[in-house]
Amino acid sequence: MNYALLGYGVVGTGIVELIEKAKQDIDLYKNVNLKGILVKDENKHVNKRYLELVTEDINNIFSEDIDVIIEVMGGVNPAYKYVKMALIKGIHVITANKDLIAEHGSELSRIAKENNVTIKLEAAVAGGVPIIKPLVDSLSSNKILSIKGILNGTTNFILTKMYYEGINYDEALKEAQRLGFAEANPESDVMGYDTARKLSILSSIAFNGIIYWKDISIEGISDLDKEDFLYAKKQNCCIKLVAYSAKKEGKIYGGVKPMLVDSRSEFFGINDEVNSVVLEGDAVGELTFTGKGAGMFPTASAVCSDLSDIINRNFIHSIKYSHNNYSVEKYLPNECEALIRITTEDIKNTKKLLELNFNEILEIPSSKNNEIAVVVRVNSEIEMENRLDNIKSYPYVSKVKSLIKFDMLAS
Amino acid sequence: MNYALLGYGVVGTGIVELIEKAKQDIDLYKNVNLKGILVKDENKHVNKRYLELVTEDINNIFSEDIDVIIEVMGGVNPAYKYVKMALIKGIHVITANKDLIAEHGSELSRIAKENNVTIKLEAAVAGGVPIIKPLVDSLSSNKILSIKGILNGTTNFILTKMYYEGINYDEALKEAQRLGFAEANPESDVMGYDTARKLSILSSIAFNGIIYWKDISIEGISDLDKEDFLYAKKQNCCIKLVAYSAKKEGKIYGGVKPMLVDSRSEFFGINDEVNSVVLEGDAVGELTFTGKGAGMFPTASAVCSDLSDIINRNFIHSIKYSHNNYSVEKYLPNECEALIRITTEDIKNTKKLLELNFNEILEIPSSKNNEIAVVVRVNSEIEMENRLDNIKSYPYVSKVKSLIKFDMLAS
The missing domain is CATH 3.30.70.260 (ACT domain)
Structure with a gap:
C-alpha cells in the first residue's frame, strides 16, 4: 500500500509520524509506504524528515505507483484539481479538507464511484472524533432525524475564554491567535463559515442530498460581548456556537448560531478545542460523540481510520448522497x-x-x-x-x- | 443475504422489525431475508409475526441456506454450542450476548478465523452506542491507554432514582423492576457482573489479550444507601457504577465499582438507561461515546451495524485479541x-x-x-x-x- 501526501504542514507531519509509529507496532500498517509529498515551496520544509520525497510538482507524485492520496493542503484550489486527477487515475483519496468537500463533495463522490475508487473524509469533520464512519456504517439501518454539533475549535476556544474569564471578544480572539488556536485572518472560523461547511457535509450524508453550506443560515460569534455572558450566567447558561440540522416532513432545517446552553445540557462542558456531535437516529435515538476537533495527532488519527478501511479493502463510498439540491429552511417550527x-x-x-x-x-x-x-x-x-x-x-x-x-x- | 435469528424476545423482535423497515427504505438491506427463528418454546410466540419461520430445533435452522446467524438468546448455553456450530459451518455470526463473549470470545474468534468467517458483537457492549467498531476501526492507529464507562442500564437507572428521589436501594430496585429496567433476579446487574463482562470485552480488544471478567475486581451497588447520596450531594457529586481499565508500563489495571462523580465530569449527566464510554488513545486523546445502552431498537440498530458490514463484505474480525491471559491489577497507582x-x-x-x-x-x-x-x-x-x-x-x-x-x- 503506497501513499502520497499533498501538504506537509502540521497535520501532514502528524500523519507521516503516526503512520511510521504504527508501522512498528501494528500489523495492519506494516506495508504502508510513503512515496511522495507535495508542497508549495520546498524551501519551507528543509528541516523536515523525508526531504528526498518532497516535490513542488504534482506530476512527480503521479509518476509514482500510488494507491492512496492523502490530501491535507486545505483550501479549494488547487486541491480540487489534484483530487479529481487522482480519482480519475484510479487512486483512492483521503481528505481532511472540509472547504473542498463542502464545495465539491457531491461531484468528487460521483467521480470516485465512476472510477471504482473511494474518497474518504473522516478528518474533515470534528477532527479526531469518529463521526462520518458511525453515521455511514453504524447507523446504516436508521433514518437520521437530526444533527447538533459544536464543530469549530477556534470559536469554542474563544467562547470558553469569554465565559470563564469574563473578557470581551477582541481580547479572547487575540489570546486564541497568540496560542495558535485562531489564524491571523480568523474570518472563516469566527463568522461561522467553517462550522457551516462541516454541518453541510454531515447533513448531506445524513439526509442523502446536497445541503450547500451557503444555503444554511449562518451567524458568527463576533457580535458577542461580555455582557451577553453575564446575562447567560444569570440563566445558568454558557454560550456556544451551535450547528444543527433536521429533516421533518420532507423539509430540511438548518442553521449555525450562538446559542444559550443550559448547565444540564450535554454541550455545557464542551470546552476549548473539544468538538461534540449528537446524531439522532429513528431506531437508536440520540448518540453523542465527543473529542478533540483539531490538532496534529487527533486529525492524523482520523486520517488513519480511513486508511485502515482502505487497507482492509472496505471501500464503502462515504459520500454517497444523491445529487439533488435541498433548500434549507431557516426557522425550526419548535417552541x-x-x-x-x-x-x-x-x-x-x-x-x-x-x-x-x-x-x-x-x-x-x-x-x-x-x-x-x-x-x-x-x-x-x-x-x-x-x-x-x-x-x-x-x-x-x-x-x-x-x-x-x-x-x-x-x- | 439470508439470515436466521436465535432468540425471539424483545431484541429479536426489534431486529426483525428494523430489518423489514430498512428493506423498504435503504438499498443496502434490499436483499436481506429472514430464513428461520429459533425459540425455546414455540407456544410462547403464537401471537408474533413470521410464525412459519419459528422452530425449536436448531437443525431446522442449519438446514436452510444461511449466510448470517444473529444470536440474541442470551446466556452462555446453549448459545455457545450453536454459535460454534455456525462458525464451523462457515456462517458469519452477529451476537448481542456479552455473557457468551466474556466467557468464550477468544475461542470463538479463533474458530471464526479458522473458518474464514467473522463474529461481530457491536450490540454486546453499550447497546446502541457504536463502540466496538470505533475501537477496532477508527482507532486502528492508536495504542489504547485507558477505558472508562457506564455500561449497565439497570444499575444506572437505580442510581439515578436514588440520586434524584432520595430513596433507598431496595425501593429504587423495586421501581426498576416494575418498569422493566431490572430483572426479577437482578444479581448479574446489581452485583456489577454484567458491567465487568462488558469491560472485559472492551479491554480484551483494546489491550490485545484476554482480560477475563472474573479476574477484574468487582463491587456492586447493593450496599449503597440514601445517606451515601446525601453525602455525595454535599460534595457536588452523584454516584455512578464505573468500569475502568488501563494499560501502564505493561500492566493491566481494571475494576468495577460505585464512584463519586463530580458535577463537572462527563459522566455526571449520564442518567437512566444511557451508557457512556471514554476511550483514550495515544494519538487521538479521549473520545466519549454516549447513547442508549439497552432497549429494543437501539440494540437492533447495533446488530444492523454489524449486518451492514457483512453485507459490504467488510469482514474484519472484531475480536482479534491474542490468546495470552492478562492478570489484572486491582489498584491504580494514581492519587x-x-x-x-x-x-x-x-x-x-x-x-x-x-x-x-x-x-x-x-x-x-x-x-x-x-x-x-x-x-x-x-x-x-x-x-x-x-x-x-x-x-x-x-x-x-x-x-x-x-x-x-x-x-x-x-x-
Missing part, C-alpha cells in the same frame, strides 16, 4: 425561548411593547441604564423573529439582540 | 480522593485515628450520632486501602465504607 437585550431611549414604553408582544416575560437585572434584558418564550422561531422585528421598528429602540436557548433543538 | 464513612462507638478517638492516617481531612456534617464522614486524599488506592484497614482494626470502629472519586481515573 423557543430566548434572551433578548434591547437598547432603548424609553425603558417604560419598551416594557409595554414587550408585554404586548410576549405572554411570559422574565426580566433579568441590567447594569446599563438604557438596556432591558428579558427571557421570553414563543411557539416558534419565526414568531420570535417577527415579534423582535416589530419591537425594532419603534424609533426609541436602537438595538435588539437575541440569543436562543439550545433546548429548542431537543427532539 | 485518589475518597469519601469515608465510619461507624464508631468512639467519635473522639476515631477522629484522632483519622488524623494519624491522613494529612488532609475535610469533615462532612453527619446526621448520625455514631458516624463520622470525611473526604481524604492519599497518593494511591493501595495506600487508601491500607489506611482504612488500619482504622477498621480498632475495636470501637464497627464499619468503614468508602467511595472513591472518579477524578482518580483522569489521565
